[in-house]
Amino acid sequence: MTRQDLFAQIRRKKSYLCVGLDTDLKKIPAHLLDTEDPVFEFNKAIIDATLPFTVAYKPNIAFYEALGAKGWISLKKTLEYIPKDCFTIADAKRGDIGNTSGLYARAFFDKESSGLSFDSITVAPYMGADSVLPFLEFEGKWVILLALTSNNGSEDFQKMKMESGEFLYEKVLEQSKKWGGPEQLMYVVGATQASSLAEIRKIVPDNFLLIPGVGAQGGSLKQVSEFGMNRECGLLVNSSRAIIYASNGTDFAKKAAEEAEIVQKEMAGYLDKYL
Amino acid sequence: MTRQDLFAQIRRKKSYLCVGLDTDLKKIPAHLLDTEDPVFEFNKAIIDATLPFTVAYKPNIAFYEALGAKGWISLKKTLEYIPKDCFTIADAKRGDIGNTSGLYARAFFDKESSGLSFDSITVAPYMGADSVLPFLEFEGKWVILLALTSNNGSEDFQKMKMESGEFLYEKVLEQSKKWGGPEQLMYVVGATQASSLAEIRKIVPDNFLLIPGVGAQGGSLKQVSEFGMNRECGLLVNSSRAIIYASNGTDFAKKAAEEAEIVQKEMAGYLDKYL
Numbered sequence: 001m002t003r004q005d006l007f008a009q010i011r012r013k014k015s016y017l018c019v020g021l022d023t024d025l026k027k028i029p030a031h032l033l034d035t036e037d038p039v040f041e042f043n044k045a046i047i048d049a050t051l052p053f054t055v056a057y058k059p060n061i062a063f064y065e066a067l068g069a070k071g072w073i074s075l076k077k078t079l080e081y082i083p084k085d086c087f088t089i090a091d092a093k094r095g096d097i098g099n100t101s102g103l104y105a106r107a108f109f110d111k112e113s114s115g116l117s118f119d120s121i122t123v124a125p126y127m128g129a130d131s132v133l134p135f136l137e138f139e140g141k142w143v144i145l146l147a148l149t150s151n152n153g154s155e156d157f158q159k160m161k162m163e164s165g166e167f168l169y170e171k172v173l174e175q176s177k178k179w180g181g182p183e184q185l186m187y188v189v190g191a192t193q194a195s196s197l198a199e200i201r202k203i204v205p206d207n208f209l210l211i212p213g214v215g216a217q218g219g220s221l222k223q224v225s226e227f228g229m230n231r232e233c234g235l236l237v238n239s240s241r242a243i244i245y246a247s248n249g250t251d252f253a254k255k256a257a258e259e260a261e262i263v264q265k266e267m268a269g270y271l272d273k274y275l
Numbered sequence: 276m277t278r279q280d281l282f283a284q285i286r287r288k289k290s291y292l293c294v295g296l297d298t299d300l301k302k303i304p305a306h307l308l309d310t311e312d313p314v315f316e317f318n319k320a321i322i323d324a325t326l327p328f329t330v331a332y333k334p335n336i337a338f339y340e341a342l343g344a345k346g347w348i349s350l351k352k353t354l355e356y357i358p359k360d361c362f363t364i365a366d367a368k369r370g371d372i373g374n375t376s377g378l379y380a381r382a383f384f385d386k387e388s389s390g391l392s393f394d395s396i397t398v399a400p401y402m403g404a405d406s407v408l409p410f411l412e413f414e415g416k417w418v419i420l421l422a423l424t425s426n427n428g429s430e431d432f433q434k435m436k437m438e439s440g441e442f443l444y445e446k447v448l449e450q451s452k453k454w455g456g457p458e459q460l461m462y463v464v465g466a467t468q469a470s471s472l473a474e475i476r477k478i479v480p481d482n483f484l485l486i487p488g489v490g491a492q493g494g495s496l497k498q499v500s501e502f503g504m505n506r507e508c509g510l511l512v513n514s515s516r517a518i519i520y521a522s523n524g525t526d527f528a529k530k531a532a533e534e535a536e537i538v539q540k541e542m543a544g545y546l547d548k549y550l
Binding site: 022024060062063065066067068069070071072073076093094095096097098100101103104106107110113114115116124125126127128129130131132146149150151152153154155156157158160161162163165168171172175 | 299345376430440
């Protein structure tokens with residue numbers, strides 16, 4: 001999916017919501033546990049219900065990997081079920097030396113090899129250029145590089161000051177601009193980091209930002225939108241738990257849709273106001 | 276496996292060799308491709324052949340993940356085949372926010388959940404404390420934290436100077452000492468970084484170091500051993516391609532054993548000299 005296609009979907013649905021499919025057997029409604037593939041049944045119902053309000057879906061791979069080979073089958077079925085006009089994100093946070101990152105790229109981009117073909121993957125920057133470039137070699141696919149994450153641990157290294165006076169995450173943004181442009185590269189910036197968004201936009205004015213941390217983690221959609229939006233929206237705001245676990249009864253999908261619609265309505269307002 | 280157990284194995288086999296099971300369908304001998312599970316058949320033969328010379332096995336997870344659910348089944352069979360007195364490393368380079376890292380820990384440590392139970396996992400430090408701690412909560416399991424990797428990309432961020440005058444990787448070593456001790460925490464230091472090993476040993480004198488990059492990547496076993504060894508050896512030196520792809524004919528296992536034995540003999544000499 002191109003940047004233009006993504007922006008077209010955002011305008012059409014008046015939404016830049018990404019629903020995080022962090023599907024945990026310990027949290028999904030009990031009545032689903034008797035089905036053959038509870039993870040897929042849950043995801044299917046969530047996708048059906050939230051589709052009108054959502055432009056992207058982001059399965060966090062840890063939830064599937066925790067179930068071993070079975071989890072990979074649920075993931076494959078889920079990805080195949082997501083309509084093609086939705087942007088798909090493998091939230092995998094991978095990264096290895098060059099030839100090995102190439103294999104992770106095959107795992108998430110090359111359907112013939114692994115059965116999966118996501119539009120994008122999240123990548124960790126610690127190992128540098130050659131750990132990221134193999135993902136960028138896949139035409140039409142996106143890398144979403146971790147910059148400033150939503151967790152407390154972001155203070156440990158990402159917000160350390162470098163000799164140059166910048167934070168490490170600012171160096172990551174600057175350095176990575178040499179690796180790819182805004183047609184291929186997005187960045188993860190936690191919603192809990194809204195105060196840094198204005199500065200981040202000075203470094204990467206045109207790139208899309210994937211913003212997790214709204215909802216359960218406490219980030220503000222209003223602030224994120226005010227400081228982060230650019231001329232082509234430039235934001236995908238993720239919500240996982242607040243939407244998918246809005247209820248754990250038989251009405252879970254209906255409740256998820258209601259939560260997603262509330263977020264979408266708020267987003268429609270910001271799109272009118274800031275764009 | 277405890278640190279003492281690992282050291283006991285090293286003394287018994289006079290070896291601190293780790294064999295990297297980077298098993299790629301494009302590189303294994305053609306005659307194996309007709310079997311039901313070529314990846315497992317290859318690994319099985321490599322394990323049988325190299326076992327006398329090796330104390331650890333390290334499948335790089337990218338190679339298995341690239342094959343989707345099938346790859347996870349090969350990985351599970353491989354792990355089950357490795358004798359219990361060998362140290363097993365899931366080279367996965369994972370890391371996510373706290374609750375999600377907990378799921379990755381389940382994926383590689385909790386057999387009931389995923390089918391896999393490795394002794395250790397490699398973890399990326401960029402997301403900080405709460406991305407690493409969930410792995411350390413598994414009793415008897417190890418975290419091997421990326422510090423200074425063997426690839427060129429290590430120059431991009433790991434070797435950036437911080438405001439304090441230290442390199443980022445030195446900060447990672449120092450900070451992580453608060454998270455766990457040498458009974459639970461090892462570090463990845465590339466063999467191509469031997470010149471930094473003496474400095475690294477000042478920060479983490481007692482921890483085991485996992486050293487990839489000997490062989491195909493050009494690191495020197497002699498230098499690594501001279502600057503990196505401590506009183507309990509403290510080194511696991513990994514070789515992948517140079518051993519497992521020593522031949523791509525029907526003699527591949529025999530040739531792998533010969534290569535492993537050459538490395539082991541050299542290691543026995545250093546154990547005598549430096550320990």
